[in-house]
Amino acid sequence: MEIRRWQTTLIIAVIALTLYNILPTLFYYAKPLKQPIDAKMAEAIIERIEDRVGQLHTDAAQWLKSYCDLIGTKPREVVQESDGRFALQFSSASEANQIKEKLPRAGALISFAPSQLWVDPSFGDEKCVVVHERLGAKLTDQTLQFTTNTASSELFRKVIWARASEIASLLTQEPCTVDSDTYTLGKKNDHFFRLSVNWDQRNITLSVKPGTDLNAQAFIDTLANLRFVCNEVVNQEGTVFKIPFDTHPDTTGYLVLDLEKWAASEQRRLIHSLKADWRPTHFDLSSMPIVSPTDYEALTST
Numbered sequence: 575m576e577i578r579r580w581q582t583t584l585i586i587a588v589i590a591l592t593l594y595n596i597l598p599t600l601f602y603y604a605k606p607l608k609q610p611i612d613a614k615m616a617e618a619i620i621e622r623i624e625d626r627v628g629q630l631h632t633d634a635a636q637w638l639k640s641y642c643d644l645i646g647t648k649p650r651e652v653v654q655e656s657d658g659r660f661a662l663q664f665s666s667a668s669e670a671n672q673i674k675e676k677l678p679r680a681g682a683l684i685s686f687a688p689s690q691l692w693v694d695p696s697f698g699d700e701k702c703v704v705v706h707e708r709l710g711a712k713l714t715d716q717t718l719q720f721t722t723n724t725a726s727s728e729l730f731r732k733v734i735w736a737r738a739s740e741i742a743s744l745l746t747q748e749p750c751t752v753d754s755d756t757y758t759l760g761k762k763n764d765h766f767f768r769l770s771v772n773w774d775q776r777n778i779t780l781s782v783k784p785g786t787d788l789n790a791q792a793f794i795d796t797l798a799n800l801r802f803v804c805n806e807v808v809n810q811e812g813t814v815f816k817i818p819f820d821t822h823p824d825t826t827g828y829l830v831l832d833l834e835k836w837a838a839s840e841q842r843r844l845i846h847s848l849k850a851d852w853r854p855t856h857f858d859l860s861s862m863p864i865v866s867p868t869d870y871e872a873l874t875s876t
Contacts, residue, residue, distance in 0.1 A: 719829070722826065737806070739751050742759065745780075765786050788813070800817075
């Protein structure tokens with residue numbers, strides 16, 4: 575059967591289009607997917623994460639300008655504050671009231687939850703609308719860090735000791751700080767007398783008190799709390815219970831989010847917002863100082 579020229583052209587076009595669509599997949603799987611992530615690759619990942627988070631703030635400012643155009647309001651300026659807020663200045667109170675009325679519903683309908691926007695009625699004035707982004711503060715330097723999962727890494731030791739502190743706090747029902755390889759629970763727990771960090775076997779070990787009934791409901795509840803509250807995997811070996819450092823056997827490192835630095839950044843953002851824009855009308859509130867927890871402790875101790 576004779577093949578016409580247009581049919582040949584069509585076949586070649588289909589083959590070319592198929593190759594064009596599958597080439598990205600071929601290139602992706604040609605990469606060494608089992609290659610461990612080293613410090614250089616981790617730094618590149620951290621940089622991409624920070625860029626994406628920063629882009630969300632930029633997108634929020636553009637979204638606000640576009641929304642104002644959509645409903646027919648013209649803000650004189652849209653200012654992004656250092657604490658992540660947006661201040662929309664209008665020429666008239668009617669335009670500001672229109673934004674205050676309509677923006678909360680529109681901002682809540684943004685599909686990506688961290689990018690959702692809400693109006694803070696406590697701040698601003700009749701011609702100024704203050705908008706917050708659910709994402710909060712930006713990622714700053716050293717908020718995300720890479721560490722290898724070896725005992726020689728100081729950051730990795732801090733991560734493991736933090737997990738051990740959380741476990742000890744749950745078992746004793748009081749704040750505990752584990753900063754060494756052995757922590758004695760003593761009489762603070764009815765079932766376990768010691769928590770140990772074993773770097774060679776790569777686990778946190780809980781030693782059971784002699785005479786403890788491992789089938790007792792109270793003991794089972796304690797293990798269930800460790801799994802549920804601390805989100806840890808607990809393996810039993812006789813009368814010893816071990817919590818592995820890693821649940822994946824090929825883990826070589828971690829990207830660590832420093833929650834203390836993140837919380838401190840959010841705290842500074844909140845205090846700055848309150849001091850700059852909160853205008854309470856009640857006398858007791860207007861005379862109340864705005865301080866951080868550290869400053870409050872200093873005030874109560876004097």
